Amino acid sequence: MLEGRTHAAGDIVLETVGLTKIFGGLTAVNSIDLKVHKGEILSLIGPNGAGKTTVFNVVTGIYRPEFGQVFFRGERITGKKPHQIVSYGIARTFQNIRLFPDMTCRENVMAGRHCRSTSGLLSSIFRTPRQRAEEDMIRETTEKRLRQVKLWKSRDELAKNIPYGSQRMLEIARALASDPKLLVLDEPSSGLNPRETQDLMAFLRGIIHEEDLTILLIEHDMNMVMGISDWVVVMDGGRKIAEGIPEDIYADQRVIEAYLGKEDEDSTEYDIPAEH
């Protein structure tokens, strides 16, 4: 099952060891081991409630795990705050798009640069040359990212006023603006039409070639999972039940059972009505 991983030789970017998150009596994530290699696109899939988003939230610092560790490029980042995790180089998007609705697209993308800039209160009030140079750098990167997602034309529009598909891309641009090493996307194709999904896949494939980037994503759209992933990890009930290359996962009995339910051997008796 573990064969055929194209990036297996690359450095491990993100690793979780025995990651466990418990909410009250519910073990949402149960001892998950995850290895994300440099340059690959790893998809985390599983039925609703499998604990995928919880894994994301633990990795990005929104939740603190009960047990287990998270390592990013060899450094232990377990329990760090979300804003610290971004500066390590992990940027994320959300399942329900979370933009800054009443701010312009430009300002939204500029948010991504926050962790890469340092100007303080006084230098901002007195507009020191350093602060101005930094603002120019922020504007430049912002422009680059906006052009990358083809939203430069909408730069001065409020984020809430652009179409849904564009909002998704804007959120990705915002995440990319922090120059991350790992991009964490929570269901990037949800709400997109097939055409937009195709564009998104092409876009993700493009940036992973051009930049020093690794992508970890949660996805429900099987076309996208099969079409884009280098490696797929399947979760169910908080546990990892399978992993492998997309083709193997597609045919895996445990995965099919997790999604469609187990086929009961004597269920046929009940399913077929008696012929009378």
Add this chain to the structure above:
Amino acid sequence: MELTPLNGIEKLASSRQLHIALATAAFLIYPFLVSDYFIDIAFYFGIYTLLGLSLNIVLGEVGLFDLGHAGFYAIGAYTTAILNTKFGIPILVLLPLSALAAAFFAYVVCSPVIHLQGDYLLIVTLGMGEIVRLALINNPFDLTGGPNGVFGIDFPSLGPWLVIDSSLEYYFLIWIIVGLTILGLTRLQDSRIGRAWNYIREDETAANANGIDSRSYKLLAFVLGAALAGVAGNVYASKLMCVSPESFTFWESCLMFCIVLIGGMGSIPGVILGAAFISLFPEIFRPFAMYRMLVFGSAMILMMMFRPGGVWPRKRGAVKYESLLEGTGRTDA
């Protein structure tokens, strides 16, 4: 390339500069056309503008409900009053000290509660404002003079040469401070700090996920807002020559809240407009003074129903930014 016509930024900037120049000219000429009474009204307009601007950082920029802002105002005023009457420290020296005292107080008091959201924070700050007022009435260590307050506060002066003791001079003192504050805050709005505040207001989780330490930025807003309220307290104390707890009631916090809500959250011109409404309206309609609350109340309700963004909301994307990459061969889209 030297002869390109004015681009968007320059056009907007030049019309803005014109407006600012006109407003400044009006402010310079105004006091020489009217009696002292109207100069004093303009002085209080200035005080309320400063208070509105200070609350606007917390309420407008970061969206934190603070109904105890009069507490910070009181700390500034009493710092000035006590240090001046007991130790004879000059008022202008106390100006930064009052700001520091209020800022320090805000830091200490807000640190443990800054994680509270929305109405919870509102209740805590409301309580904080009331505690400050009650503490002043209780005359701790015989410093605050209880309900009578502290009196005999000096005029601000720079040695014997420049003593600020007339309405005209106070008018200029407060409006110079307001002018500098507006300049500073405008620059902050267009910096990573101002944007970080707005990101938190818009979506705190997303702000955190983009590397913004919301806790420190919220605290910074409180500290800076309190410092400006402290400055207003300093000027107010020396203008009145006495301070007493009844100047810092819950009603004052409410007025500041109204200024920001009516004017427009996060909008500096809006705050000036709101302050004008709050401070000039009662003067103009003095015969109807008894209906003041009624008018404020209805104004607030109407605002919330028909113009929740305020009379003069901050316009996003008004400044059109031109490309930095065009012509550099780095535009691939």
